[in-house]
Amino acid sequence: xxxxxxxxxxxxxxxxxxxxxxxxxxxxxxxxxxxxxxxxxxxxxxxxxxxxxxxxxxxxxxxxxxxxxxxxxxxxxxxxxxxxxxxxxxxxxxxxxxxxxxxxxxxxxxxxxxxxxxxxxxxxxxxxxxxxxxxxxxxxxxxxxxxxxxxxxxxxxxxxxxxxxxxxxxxxxxxxxxxxxxxxxxxxxxxxxxxxx
Amino acid sequence: xxxxxxxxxxxxxxxxxxxxxxxxxxxxxxxxxxxxxxxxxxxxxxxxxxxxxxxxxxxxxxxxxxxxxxxxxxxxxxxxxxxxxxxxxxxxxxxxxxxxxxxxxxxxxxxxxxxxxxxxxxxxxxxxxxxxxxxxxxxxxxxxxxxxxxxxxxxxxxxxxxxxxxxxxx
Numbered sequence: 297x298x299x300x301x302x303x304x305x306x307x308x309x310x311x312x313x314x315x316x317x318x319x320x321x322x323x324x325x326x327x328x329x330x331x332x333x334x335x336x337x338x339x340x341x342x343x344x345x346x347x348x349x350x351x352x353x354x355x356x357x358x359x360x361x362x363x364x365x366x367x368x369x370x371x372x373x374x375x376x377x378x379x380x381x382x383x384x385x386x387x388x389x390x391x392x393x394x395x396x397x398x399x400x401x402x403x404x405x406x407x408x409x410x411x412x413x414x415x416x417x418x419x420x421x422x423x424x425x426x427x428x429x430x431x432x433x434x435x436x437x438x439x440x441x442x443x444x445x446x447x448x449x450x451x452x453x454x455x456x457x458x459x460x461x462x463x464x465x466x467x468x469x470x471x472x473x474x475x476x477x478x479x480x481x482x483x484x485x486x487x488x489x490x491x492x493x
Numbered sequence: 494x495x496x497x498x499x500x501x502x503x504x505x506x507x508x509x510x511x512x513x514x515x516x517x518x519x520x521x522x523x524x525x526x527x528x529x530x531x532x533x534x535x536x537x538x539x540x541x542x543x544x545x546x547x548x549x550x551x552x553x554x555x556x557x558x559x560x561x562x563x564x565x566x567x568x569x570x571x572x573x574x575x576x577x578x579x580x581x582x583x584x585x586x587x588x589x590x591x592x593x594x595x596x597x598x599x600x601x602x603x604x605x606x607x608x609x610x611x612x613x614x615x616x617x618x619x620x621x622x623x624x625x626x627x628x629x630x631x632x633x634x635x636x637x638x639x640x641x642x643x644x645x646x647x648x649x650x651x652x653x654x655x656x657x658x659x660x661x662x663x
Contacts, residue, residue: 300549303547332619393498396501403602406603418603419606425591443621448580448584449619452576453571470576478587483527484584485585
């Protein structure tokens with residue numbers, strides 16, 4: 297795929313995500329929720345229960361107000377509920393919807409491979425990495441690199457999607473600094489890796 | 494299946510397909526991007542294309558937000574004390590494993606078995622940060638699904654240690 301088509305598609309996903317869902321695009325945060333799946337599921341259930349409690353209370357208030365009005369007591373009525381916050385971002389999508397997003401990423405890779413001549417199972421580690429570190433060292437680098445990506449993205453509050461695309465396009469100071477820092481570190485690490493032979 | 498399920502699935506599919514087709518899920522392509530092709534005799538159109546794709550995506554997104562959204566409506570990502578150290582760790586890991594959190598899932602779809610090792614590492618790192626955040630009372634700077642934002646008071650206070658040692662939410 298030519299770079300400019302990729303640029304247009306990635307930009308469209310970034311902007312489209314915000315327009316469609318009123319949430320900034322982010323992948324590491326979703327992966328983080330799935331890293332602690334049980335805890336997040338409990339939290340979601342708790343929040344749902346609290347919401348339905350709130351709805352019950354609201355219904356009770358409305359009923360009370362109606363009764364009060366019917367009795368000509370001139371009650372002030374319940375406080376206005378919900379709505380009115382159009383400029384605030386939407387609440388967190390349910391875990392199942394975020395799971396669909398992660399599954400669709402997998403499907404996207406499968407589809408691209410299928411269109412490019414059929415899917416294939418690739419065992420083994422990236423060649424240049426194995427040539428420099430050996431098979432075992434390369435596997436360790438993949439595992440350790442993944443752990444650094446996980447810990448680092450959680451610490452800095454985003455990844456290439458959240459900081460690099462959305463945050464930079466929004467000109468968030470935190471994202472501009474984070475993107476400069478992670479690109480710098482990646483370039484330095486890659487150049488150092490190239491010196492091992 | 495709600496509206497958000499369908500939208501997120503569609504966006505994920507386009508993102509995954511693009512990352513794969515462009516080469517963001519390929520260790521060698523990513524290494525060429527990070528080294529600007531210096532290992533093969535200097536920058537070339539081939540070694541700069543992923544950097545151009547990324548920069549172009551930021552440019553398209555910037556223009557898109559300008560035209561189609563109120564910039565101040567999009568939540569900003571604050572600069573915290575953990576931003577730079579966290580991003581440096583992220584960058585070093587990104588260069589080693591060659592994938593960002595989205596591309597590793599794309600690799601799984603492509604049939605790359607080694608991606609499962611990277612994914613295990615990422616999930617471990619994310620869990621470790623969650624545990625550290627709780628143990629040391631760090632506050633989350635994350636925008637998606639951070640328990641610190643709406644979490645229980647017990648979780649918020651952590652178990653002593655260094656209060657807000659690394660992250661503070663603006």
